[in-house]
Amino acid sequence: MYAAKSLGKNCVHIFDRGVLEKTARELQMETDLRRSVEESLITVSYQPVYSVATGMMEGLEALARWTHPVHGEISADEFIPLAEDAGLIVELGQQVLGKACCQVAAWNRQFHCRLTVSVNISGRQLSDRDFLRGVSDALLGSQLEPSLLKFEITESVLLNDHQLAVEALDRARALGIEVYLDDFGKGFSALNYLVEFPFDTIKIDKSFIRDVERDHRRATVMATIVQLAKSLDKKVVAEGVETLAQLKFITAIHCDYAQGFLLSKTLLPTEMTAVLTSNANGEECLCPSLLELVANLPGKWTQTVN
Ligand code: C2E
Numbered sequence: 146m147y148a149a150k151s152l153g154k155n156c157v158h159i160f161d162r163g164v165l166e167k168t169a170r171e172l173q174m175e176t177d178l179r180r181s182v183e184e185s186l187i188t189v190s191y192q193p194v195y196s197v198a199t200g201m202m203e204g205l206e207a208l209a210r211w212t213h214p215v216h217g218e219i220s221a222d223e224f225i226p227l228a229e230d231a232g233l234i235v236e237l238g239q240q241v242l243g244k245a246c247c248q249v250a251a252w253n254r255q256f257h258c259r260l261t262v263s264v265n266i267s268g269r270q271l272s273d274r275d276f277l278r279g280v281s282d283a284l285l286g287s288q289l290e291p292s293l294l295k296f297e298i299t300e301s302v303l304l305n306d307h308q309l310a311v312e313a314l315d316r317a318r319a320l321g322i323e324v325y326l327d328d329f330g331k332g333f334s335a336l337n338y339l340v341e342f343p344f345d346t347i348k349i350d351k352s353f354i355r356d357v358e359r360d361h362r363r364a365t366v367m368a369t370i371v372q373l374a375k376s377l378d379k380k381v382v383a384e385g386v387e388t389l390a391q392l393k394f395i396t397a398i399h400c401d402y403a404q405g406f407l408l409s410k411t412l413l414p415t416e417m418t419a420v421l422t423s424n425a426n427g428e429e430c431l432c433p434s435l436l437e438l439v440a441n442l443p444g445k446w447t448q449t450v451n
């Protein structure tokens with residue numbers, strides 16, 4: 146029944162052994178995920194976000210990681226939807242928020258910097274009555290300045306019953322937390338969202354960035370979105386930057402921030418500490434691939450980080 150429902154309305158899915166095996170695996174994974182969340186075993190890795198104007202590392206996106214006891218690392222695209230379906234996302238999200246705030250506040254103290262941290266927040270968290278208390282706990286527990294915390298939400302949060310979500314976002318903004326609209330360009334991406342909802346920054350989806358190289362019409366649309374966002378006083382992050390051509394393009398259209406494998410992969414906390422340590426020692430502070438790029442981007446990108 147669920148397989149048929151996932152195909153849309155009025156569909157039929159014939160039961161076979163494959164369905165049974167898939168369901169059994171999903172059930173087992175759900176049980177295992179529940180245990181990992183209960184034992185607080187979800188970890189957080191960090192992907193740097195760079196200022197396009199200066200080339201300096203401005204902040205980090207916190208990304209949840211789950212290592213399954215038997216199957217090893219499971220992709221977030223697999224276990225996050227599982228956590229949503231199993232009713233675990235509120236607890237999992239709170240753990241990620243708490244860990245990310247503590248870790249980034251500790252790095253800022255240790256390395257005398259002011260890195261921001263973006264945390265992905267699911268719609269279910271926003272409609273949870275205890276969400277804001279959890280946010281306050283994370284800020285108080287870590288002593289992270291609220292202005293260094295960002296929430297990333299996707300437009301799906303706003304599609305249905307968005308009243309609670311908007312209220313929660315308004316209250317978070319009143320605390321000084323900025324709100325990012327994630328994955329812009331992936332779904333319907335109604336321009337209305339940019340006006341109607343309280344976003345400070347939009348993140349253009351990686352599928353959009355990938356296509357700009359092949360399709361000049363996409364490039365035109367993207368340049369126009371950036372202009373529109375700027376005229377509404379919003380910042381723009383380009384994510385999924387994988388090639389030098391893409392970096393040059395987003396530089397040309399004046400995106401504010403860039404994130405992607407070209408600049409840095411997602412790093413374990415230990416790897417991130419090593420990067421920050423080499424910065425503090427006055428060695429190259431940008432990730433190695435970035436140093437090659439700097440040579441190719443006249444004047445724009447510097448080799449220092451604050
Ligand atoms: P997202 O929020 O769009 O996060 C960016 C994803 O793109 C990350 O995948 C990151 O590793 C990947 N990425 C970064 N640079 C590049 C690039 O240059 N090319 C490509 N192809 N990919 C790149 P990840 O970590 O597997 O996360 C997948 C999704 O899972 C996230 O997409 C987000 O929607 C969700 N997610 C991850 N952590 C959390 C969390 O703590 N809470 C919630 N609610 N969702 C999370």
Ligand code: CA
Binds near residue numbers: 265
């Ligand atoms: Ca995100």
Ligand code: CA
Binds near residue numbers: 351384
């Ligand atoms: Ca995204």
